[in-house]
Amino acid sequence: MHLLSRGRLVGPLxxxxxxxxxxxxxxxxxxxxxxxxxxxxxxxAVELADRLEAENPDDESIRSLAHDAxxxxxxxxxxxxxxxxxxxxxxxxxxxxxxxxxxNPVVGQWLLxxxxxxxxxWLTAGLELLSSEKMEEALEAYELALYxxxxxxxxxxxxxxVLLLINYRQGMGESYYNxxxxxxxxxxxxxxxxxxxxxxxxxxxxxxxxxRKSQVKKSLAEQRLFVARGFEDQALWAAAFNEYRLxxxxxxENADALDGRARMAVETKAARLLGEADMxxxxxxxxxxxxxLAEGAEITVEQKVEFHRMxxxxxxxxxxxxxxxxxxxxTDFRFxxxxxxxxxxxxxxxxxxxxxxxxxxxxxxxxQADALYAKMLAxxxxxxxxxxxxxxxxxWPEYKDVQERLAELGGN
Numbered sequence: 001m002h003l004l005s006r007g008r009l010v011g012p013l014x015x016x017x018x019x020x021x022x023x024x025x026x027x028x029x030x031x032x033x034x035x036x037x038x039x040x041x042x043x044x045a046v047e048l049a050d051r052l053e054a055e056n057p058d059d060e061s062i063r064s065l066a067h068d069a070x071x072x073x074x075x076x077x078x079x080x081x082x083x084x085x086x087x088x089x090x091x092x093x094x095x096x097x098x099x100x101x102x103x104n105p106v107v108g109q110w111l112l113x114x115x116x117x118x119x120x121x122w123l124t125a126g127l128e129l130l131s132s133e134k135m136e137e138a139l140e141a142y143e144l145a146l147y148x149x150x151x152x153x154x155x156x157x158x159x160x161x162v163l164l165l166i167n168y169r170q171g172m173g174e175s176y177y178n179x180x181x182x183x184x185x186x187x188x189x190x191x192x193x194x195x196x197x198x199x200x201x202x203x204x205x206x207x208x209x210x211x212r213k214s215q216v217k218k219s220l221a222e223q224r225l226f227v228a229r230g231f232e233d234q235a236l237w238a239a240a241f242n243e244y245r246l247x248x249x250x251x252x253e254n255a256d257a258l259d260g261r262a263r264m265a266v267e268t269k270a271a272r273l274l275g276e277a278d279m280x281x282x283x284x285x286x287x288x289x290x291x292x293l294a295e296g297a298e299i300t301v302e303q304k305v306e307f308h309r310m311x312x313x314x315x316x317x318x319x320x321x322x323x324x325x326x327x328x329x330x331t332d333f334r335f336x337x338x339x340x341x342x343x344x345x346x347x348x349x350x351x352x353x354x355x356x357x358x359x360x361x362x363x364x365x366x367x368q369a370d371a372l373y374a375k376m377l378a379x380x381x382x383x384x385x386x387x388x389x390x391x392x393x394x395x396w397p398e399y400k401d402v403q404e405r406l407a408e409l410g411g412n
Contacts, residue, residue: 033069042073071101075110082114087121090114119149126158135166146249156249160184163242163249172231172239183223221250221257228260235302237267263301270300270307277310286318319349326355333398335362368392369399382409 033052036045049066056062078093094111097104126141142159145152161181168177228243241264247257273296280289293314297307322345329338342359345352369392376388386409392399393406 033065037069037072042069042076045069046073067101071097071104075107078107078110078114082110082117087114087118091118115148119145119152119155122148123152123154123158126155126162130158130162130165135162135169138162139166157184159249160246163246167239167242170239172236180224180227183220221247221254224250225254225256225260228257232260232264237264237271237302240264241268266299267302270296270303274303274306274310277314281310281314281317284317284321286314286321289314315348319345319352322348323352323355326358330358330362333396335366335396338362339366365395369396373400373402376405385409 033045033049036042036048046066046069049062049069052062052066074093074097078090078097081087081090081093091111091114094107094114097107098111101107122141122145126138126145129135129138129141139159139162142155142162145155146159149155161184164177164180164184167180168174224243224247228240228247231237231240231243241261244257244260244264247254248261251257273292277289277292277296280286280292290311293307293311297304297311300307322341326338326341326345329335329341339359339362342355342362345355346359349355372388372392376385376392379385379388386406389402389406389409392402397403
């Protein structure tokens with residue numbers, strides 16, 4: 001892109017109107033400010049103008065001179081940043097002038113130059129990121145290009161292709177992708193539409209051309225809106241979300257697409273939380289899974305049944321874990337702990353497999369063992385004590401010190 005060279009002073013000087021001073025002591029100094037600007041000594045010009053303004057606070061012409069000197073300084077800083085490739089800094093400087101001096105006759109052209117360069121920069125970045133299959137980053141690049149040049153055909157086409165490609169990668173099918181790309185390509189590259197745009201460019205009041213252009217744009221938006229609704233009906237939340245985004249590239253104010261995008265953003269997030277809960281469940285991380293399910297169930301509208309089913313599944317896994325824990329403790333002759341595990345299970349599930357029967361059996365074992373042991377302690381007859389210990393050993397060999405006492409009594 002051709003840029004004005006630094007040597008041309010048309011830019012900064014254009015912000016300085018003809019300066020008229022009325023017989024005041026500032027006339028000579030005011031001329032010095034103009035000369036400093038002509039010599040591209042902008043800092044010195046601003047310093048001198050500020051000093052004049054401080055010395056002549058009521059002089060409107062001095063205030064205007066100081067203002068214009070500052071604008072010349074900022075404009076030059078912006079031009080220098082632009083020529084050095086510091087595009088964002090240049091844009092910030094030009095926007096500052098626009099905010100402080102909306103009627104400035106020069107800053108507009110520099111603003112356009114900067115935005116055009118930023119647009120080209122992000123279009124190139126979008127293509128490179130797309131080639132590297134960095135889809136989300138590529139989409140952000142095209143969206144930035146659209147931010148700097150709203151309606152830019154290349155940016156719209158690139159962003160549309162990325163959104164279609166993301167959906168294709170998520171399993172929407174090759175025919176979906178090919179047909180979508182073809183529709184977008186035809187939409188943005190048909191000679192008719194280019195002719196409409198050209199007509200409006202050279203004849204701004206050509207209402208018929210503008211109407212035809214909006215009709216062409218609306219046609220593709222309606223097609224993609226139909227596809228988005230189809231995906232939504234199939235519970236393909238992420239795919240529908242991307243289609244609604246594509247519609248909004250074409251018609252940013254489309255109410256149906258705005259509502260659809262908001263709905264699908266929520267459902268896409270909820271679906272992600274559901275998937276994360278499922279993964280945690282498979283890893284036996286029940287508590288973390290429940291947190292994800294609670295978060296998703298709170299926001300979703302369309303997936304409440306799935307969250308309820310997953311919540312029930314977590315409970316089933318939890319109950320199974322408690323039951324298996326009881327079995328393991330029972331096998332290891334840790335009857336009291338097994339009774340507690342079965343008790344927790346029955347408190348939550350009320351009924352589960354044979355947990356109630358096992359709990360009652362173990363409680364009987366504990367009661368019998370305690371009674372036999374107490375009787376053994378009260379007996380002074382070694383044969384009787386040995387017999388009582390052997391009765392305990394039959395169903396609970398690891399009860400207290402049964403084995404040690406049997407060994408002392410010669411019962412092993």
